[in-house]
Amino acid sequence: xxxxxxxxxxxxxxxxxxxxxxxxxxxxxxxxxxxxxxxxxxxxxxxxxxxxxxxxxxxxxxxxxxxxxxxxxxxxxxxxxxxxxxxxxxxxxxxxxxxxxxxxxxxxxxxxxxxxxxxxxxxxxxxxxxxxxxxxxxxxxxxxxxxxxxxx
Amino acid sequence: xxxxxxxxxxxxxxxxxxxxxxxxxxxxxxxxxxxxxxxxxxxxxxxxxxxxxxxxxxxxxxxxxxxxxxxxxxxxxxxxxxxxxxxxxxxxxxxxxxxxxxxxxxxxxxxxxxxxxxxxxxxxxxxxxxxxxxxxxxxxxxxxxxxxxxxxxxxxxxxxxxxxxxxxxxxxxxxxxxxxxxxxxxxxxxxxxxxxxxxxxxxxxxxxxxxxxxxxxxxxxxxxxxxxxxxxxxxxxxxxxxxxxxxxxxxxxxxxxxxxxxxxxxxxxxxxxxxxxxxxxxxxxxxxxxxxxxxxxxxxxxxxxxxxxxxxxxxxxxxxxxxxxxxxxxxxxxxxxxxxxxxxxxxxxxxxxxxxxxxxxxxxxxxxxxxx
Amino acid sequence: xxxxxxxxxxxxxxxxxxxxxxxxxxxxxxxxxxxxxxxxxxxxxxxxxxxxxxxxxxxxxxxxxxxxxxxxxxxxxxxxxxxxxxxxxxxxxxxxxxxxxxxxxxxxxxxxxxxxxxxxxxxxxxxxxxxxxxxxxxxxxxxxxxxxxxxxxxxxxxxxxxxxxxxxxxxxxxxxxxxxxxxxxxxxxxxxxxxxxxxxxxxxxxxxxxxxxxxxxxxxxxxxxxxxxxxxxxxxxxxxxxxxxxxxxxxxxxxxxxxxxxxxxxxxxxxxxxxxxxxxxxxxxxxxxxxxxxxxxxxxxxxxxxxxxxxxxxxxxxxxxxxxxxxxxxxxxxxxxxxxxxxxxxxxxxxxxxxxxxxxx
Numbered sequence: 001x002x003x004x005x006x007x008x009x010x011x012x013x014x015x016x017x018x019x020x021x022x023x024x025x026x027x028x029x030x031x032x033x034x035x036x037x038x039x040x041x042x043x044x045x046x047x048x049x050x051x052x053x054x055x056x057x058x059x060x061x062x063x064x065x066x067x068x069x070x071x072x073x074x075x076x077x078x079x080x081x082x083x084x085x086x087x088x089x090x091x092x093x094x095x096x097x098x099x100x101x102x103x104x105x106x107x108x109x110x111x112x113x114x115x116x117x118x119x120x121x122x123x124x125x126x127x128x129x130x131x132x133x134x135x136x137x138x139x140x141x142x143x144x145x146x147x148x149x150x151x152x
Numbered sequence: 153x154x155x156x157x158x159x160x161x162x163x164x165x166x167x168x169x170x171x172x173x174x175x176x177x178x179x180x181x182x183x184x185x186x187x188x189x190x191x192x193x194x195x196x197x198x199x200x201x202x203x204x205x206x207x208x209x210x211x212x213x214x215x216x217x218x219x220x221x222x223x224x225x226x227x228x229x230x231x232x233x234x235x236x237x238x239x240x241x242x243x244x245x246x247x248x249x250x251x252x253x254x255x256x257x258x259x260x261x262x263x264x265x266x267x268x269x270x271x272x273x274x275x276x277x278x279x280x281x282x283x284x285x286x287x288x289x290x291x292x293x294x295x296x297x298x299x300x301x302x303x304x305x306x307x308x309x310x311x312x313x314x315x316x317x318x319x320x321x322x323x324x325x326x327x328x329x330x331x332x333x334x335x336x337x338x339x340x341x342x343x344x345x346x347x348x349x350x351x352x353x354x355x356x357x358x359x360x361x362x363x364x365x366x367x368x369x370x371x372x373x374x375x376x377x378x379x380x381x382x383x384x385x386x387x388x389x390x391x392x393x394x395x396x397x398x399x400x401x402x403x404x405x406x407x408x409x410x411x412x413x414x415x416x417x418x419x420x421x422x423x424x425x426x427x428x429x430x431x432x433x434x435x436x437x438x439x440x441x442x443x444x445x446x447x448x449x450x451x452x453x454x455x456x457x458x459x460x461x462x463x464x465x466x467x468x469x470x471x472x473x474x475x476x477x478x479x480x481x482x483x484x485x486x487x488x489x490x491x492x493x494x495x496x497x498x499x500x501x502x503x504x505x506x507x508x509x510x511x512x513x514x515x516x517x518x519x520x521x522x523x524x
Numbered sequence: 525x526x527x528x529x530x531x532x533x534x535x536x537x538x539x540x541x542x543x544x545x546x547x548x549x550x551x552x553x554x555x556x557x558x559x560x561x562x563x564x565x566x567x568x569x570x571x572x573x574x575x576x577x578x579x580x581x582x583x584x585x586x587x588x589x590x591x592x593x594x595x596x597x598x599x600x601x602x603x604x605x606x607x608x609x610x611x612x613x614x615x616x617x618x619x620x621x622x623x624x625x626x627x628x629x630x631x632x633x634x635x636x637x638x639x640x641x642x643x644x645x646x647x648x649x650x651x652x653x654x655x656x657x658x659x660x661x662x663x664x665x666x667x668x669x670x671x672x673x674x675x676x677x678x679x680x681x682x683x684x685x686x687x688x689x690x691x692x693x694x695x696x697x698x699x700x701x702x703x704x705x706x707x708x709x710x711x712x713x714x715x716x717x718x719x720x721x722x723x724x725x726x727x728x729x730x731x732x733x734x735x736x737x738x739x740x741x742x743x744x745x746x747x748x749x750x751x752x753x754x755x756x757x758x759x760x761x762x763x764x765x766x767x768x769x770x771x772x773x774x775x776x777x778x779x780x781x782x783x784x785x786x787x788x789x790x791x792x793x794x795x796x797x798x799x800x801x802x803x804x805x806x807x808x809x810x811x812x813x814x815x816x817x818x819x820x821x822x823x824x825x826x827x828x829x830x831x832x833x834x835x836x837x838x839x840x841x842x843x844x845x846x847x848x849x850x851x852x853x854x855x856x857x858x859x860x861x862x863x864x865x866x867x868x869x870x871x872x873x874x875x876x877x878x879x880x881x882x883x884x885x
Contacts, residue, residue, distance in 0.1 A: 281850025
């Protein structure tokens, strides 16, 4: 499916999706609550069959948080970037995609560890890189660490 | 009566900490094993012992500085990591680098892949108890590091790439030495097969061990030779050619067995392919400048850029989110080792401890690459 | 120089000299002390030489030089290592069973000492010539496993325990093959006494005289004895890439040195048995009626023959170790119970048949 058809496909399922213009890959921003619905549709629909999730990224914007899913289909070789927009920075929550792509388990643990985004229904949501007793989420822009401060 | 007897003989699961200091975790990786006798019930990787938060550091660094940080992740394919960031930045700047740069980057990238696979081969033998392979692998690797040393001044973390091109031009001896190396290594590579690949014990230890199906490989995002051994066609050099890979002929090594031996054979075959790629390019390095002019302070336009390359371990991705500043707003490294490690528990269940070691070494993990 | 060819001249002279000066009881004690000291010295020298040899052999196989700094060609390297091991702090795990932990290295060493006593080094150089020599050695050399099990158990370390358990399973299994392959030759000699076995090879070594079954037995002995000494490719008890160091993970300093020494001593012992039973012990190499050739061979002293053959066997074992990958525990046991043992039993029947028909030389 080319990008135009994909746009059509996505907008049919999630009408409130925002599609970015002139980007490297097709980029879709959806609210966090809709992200799982869209992703599972993209994965399971034989027309799209995005079976390869190659990157999951957490981003901390000033007003909201984002989880970026980079998807590729190994059968059709098309790609799409889905962004789940989480409006709350205080209590960020999004549905896990572990059931769809097993690689998400580690990636989501890492994002939980560094951004504090809670992935609902994740089988084993614990800190991954940092110690279990670490306080705070270091990759957030407002994280302040006076001890191990990076001086510029 | 019978039931009580059964209960008394029942075995109990126990835990072992494999690592953080353990010879076959190849670094500070800790695996918590649940064992039933020698049989593994569950492997739980604990990572982060050398987490340096490179991604956070990148948010404060200029793009030229970021290139140097990537060396410290997968130090065995450092040149390819550098290349990924440089390509990402060049994509953002819409900068066309000279042909000469592309070819040299490809040659050195393939040499890096060769040296990484040589080291892996040595270590793989050592993990299975054949210590001699380690020395053989290093013997040949030494020649590549010598070439690197002559051209870039460093042997391991070379920092040869900069956004826009190369740090400096290749050494006049580079072509000759590389060609000498190729003739030498073509004679030595069959030795690898003699010593390990055709050994009965080695085949017994690896055939049918640690199976990973194609579906699971895709689902776990297992890339590189590990994924290709399961039949997952994931070679970025083929699917999204960068640098000079669209100018050369090479096969994507695919196998379908998905066991340790397939992964092993995949890497061995990949060494042959790398040799052939270098052979095609080494005599055809075009003349021209070795870098495109860039500004001292690189500011990427607002936007998002994702660049993926094929390192010796698999698909390495650099995801740059730029707000138009001199440093990225967010920079994510998609490291191959991280995803490959996540499949370990799936592959190792029901195996013996000795099999886990074989699986670990065919995954070819580099711990700084996982921890970042 | 007569004693070099027959040590009984030397030993009788010593015995006579002592008997003239002391009571018979004292003489026995004195002689026992002398033999003990001699074996201790032999062990010390063996340790030094074999460790050095192992390093050099592995270096040659791995295309490097090995130790070169301490002494000419690095010959004093092992001495330096011994000094280092002696000066190291003996660490004991907090939760270890201290008594068993300290006992284990000695059990292994004692087993090695007991086994070496029955080896005939040269004509007349034989501490105890049991009439059940082979049985005795087979019995005693398997005592070492108790030391390994003790070490693994008392260390209170799971790696050590796994290593010890593996080692227990391995040694007990391979003990069978070692004993059965030796039995194959005993069928021909008709005696378990080592001196008789050596004497019976004056006209040719058993490996040649017993041809096919003897060759098979020798191969099995080589494999099984390598496994019994826990050396690569059967070093599962140590398996540094899996169990860090297996049963001796927690040992350091002198006690570690004991384990290390015992490994080399055991290697020497099995090589000695192999040389004695299959390769004619201290008997020189003779070819039928070639008088001149045989005379030259006879000129080489028996003790040189013995150590030469042992050296050859040890070199073979080192070669294995530095070439092959390690087996897995289930493959190891499969190899023994499904292949070596049945082949061995068939081989004994074949040998008995051969011996009955008189088809050997």
